[in-house]
Amino acid sequence: MRYYNREHVEQALSIQLAIELSQVAFALQSQGKVMQSVRSIIPAPDGRLMGTMPAYISEGKYSGFGLKSVLVDFNPHQGAASHEGCILLFDEQANGEMVTVDAGSITELRTAAASAWATHLLAPPQATRLAILGTGLQARKHLLTMLAVRPIEQVTIWGRNPTNVDQFATWCAEHPVLNNITITIAETPAEAVSDADIICTVTAARAPLLHLGDLPQSCHINAVGASAIGFQELDPAIYGAVEHYVDSQESCWNASQCLQQAKEKGYLPSEHLSREIGELGTHIPENRPKRTLFKSVGLAVQDLVFAREVLHQNQSNPT
Template identity: 50%
Template sequence: MLYLDGNTVKSILNFKRGLELSEEAFRLHASGQVEQPLRTVIKGAENALMGVMPAYVKSGPYQGFGLKSVVVRLGEAACGPSHMGSILIYDEAGTSPVVAVDAGAVTEIRTAAASAHATRLLASPDASRLAILGTGLQARAHLQAMQAVRPIRHVSVWGRSKEACQKFAAWSELHCDLPVSICKTVAEAVRDTDIICTTTAARSPILFRADLPSRCHINAIGSSAPGFQELHEDMYQDSTLFTDCNRSVLAASECVIKAVQAGLLAQENAGTEVGTLSRDTRLQKNPGVTIFKSVGLAVQDLVFAREIIRQWVASR
C-alpha cells in the first residue's frame, strides 16, 4: 500500500488550495452528499485520545470510502506532533485501502484552512489585528491561514509557557514577517482584536464574554472532546454561532453542550453550518461577535487526502 508522509503532504498542499478544498468539503456535507457517523473517541492515558472517523462521498471527484484513525496527545503529554495516524483511501470497489496519507499533516492544514474559510465569510474585510491563544502547530498554521484571507498586521499571543510564546514569536517573524506581542493574560491578548483563534487543549475555560471587544470573529478549534473546554458558555450570549456540523459540535464541544444546558443555544439548531453559506453571503452591517466552532469532519480528511493523491500521481 502506498504511503504519503507529512513532508509529501506539505509539499503538495498550500492554504490557497486548502481554502478551496474546505469550501468543497463543507458544500458536500451541507448538500447531503456525505455519509459519516459521529467520531468515535477512545480515551487512553492522561491527555491521550484515539479518534476514528469514517466517511463516504456519494458522487463526484471525491467519491468513495475513506477513514481517518489518529492518536491525539494533548498538553504536556505531547512530545512532538500532537496528531499521529493515517487517512486510508479505498479503491473504487470500496473493498480495500490502497493509499495511506499522513493524518497529522492533513489535520494541521485542513483545520486551519477551515478556520480561514469561515473567517473569509464572517470576519470584517479589513480585519488586521489577530489574537492567537496557544503556541503549537495549530497556532502556527492558523497564523498562516489568517494571512491568506485577511490583511493581518498585528499579532498577539498567549500561552501557558513564556518560552513557547517566545519560540512562536521568533517563528512568526521568520516565516510570516510579522512581529508578535507576547501577552501575560488572555484578556490582554484579545483586547481590541478583530480575529481570535483558540488552539489550546484547555480543560477549563480560558476565554470569557467579558474579555471580548464589541465586534470580533472567533475561530474555536481546540478542546474538541468532552472534558476539554476553551470558551466559557457565556460566550454564546449576544453572539452568533457557526459550526462545521451542528450534530458533531453538540456531541463533542463542551462549551456548546453547556450553553445549550444554560438555555443560551437551542438544542435543535445550535448554530448555522458554514456549508450552507457561500462567498456571496452578506451578514448584517455590524454582526457583533461571530464564533466558528469546529470539531473536524471526516469528509474534510477524505477530500484533502484524495486531492493530495491526485496531485502526487500527476507529478510522477
C-alpha cells in the first residue's frame, strides 16, 4: 500500500489547481458521471462524527472507485485539523496496489477551493470586501482561496472565542500574501457582514448566526460549516431571498438542516429550486442577481478527483 501524506498533498496541489479540480468534480457530479452514496455518519457522545463517503467515477482521467473515511472534530484545538482520516483508491493499475491519501489536507483544500470556484462564477468581479465567520483552518484556507479569484482589499473576521479570533488576526498579520490587505475584527456576525461583497461562513454553529436583515443589498455567500443535521449557520429565510446553488441536490437536502427548514417554513416550496453549481459549467451567469449563495456539504467525487491528482503527480514526478 502506498500512502501520500499532507506534505505530498500540499506539494502536488496549488490553490489554483485545486480551484480547477473543483470545476472538474462538480461537472462530473452534474453530468451524472459519478455514483456516490449520501454520506453515512456515526456520532460519538462527545460530539465528534465519523463520516464514510464511497464513490465511483465512471469515465475520464479520475475514473475508478474510492472511499473517504474521516473523523470530524467540531471543536479542535486552535491550529489543529478538524478532519482526520484517509481516502482509499481501490483500483489503481500500478502493481495492483491500494493507495491511501491523507483526508484532512484534501478536505481542507477542496472545501475552500469549491467555495472559490463558486465565488468565481457568482460574486461581483470587483468584489473587494470579504467577511469570514469562523477562525479555524477553513477560515484561513478560505481567505487564501478568495484571494485567488477576487481582488480582496479588506477582510473582516468574527468568531465566538476571542483568543481564537486574536490568533487568526495574528496569522493574517504575519502571512506574506496578506501584507496589503486590511484586517478588522467584528464584535458580531451582523457587523462583520454589513458591507461585505463576499461572505464565508465556516463555523460549527448550531443556531443561525446570520439573518436576512443582516445581509447587505448585494453579496455572495459561501455557506460551508453546517454540513450535518444539528448544525445551522443561516436563518432559513435567507434561502428565500437569494439565488442559491448547491454542490449536490441529494447531499445538501439530506444534510443541510437550514435547507430543510427553509422548505418546511415555505421559503423554498420545492427542492427543485436548488441548482447544482456543476450545471453552470464554466459559464458565468449574465445579469447576476444581487444576492447569491453557494451551499456545500462536501462530496466524495471531490475527494477522489483531488486524491487521484495527487497520485498522478507523484507517479509523474517520483521522489
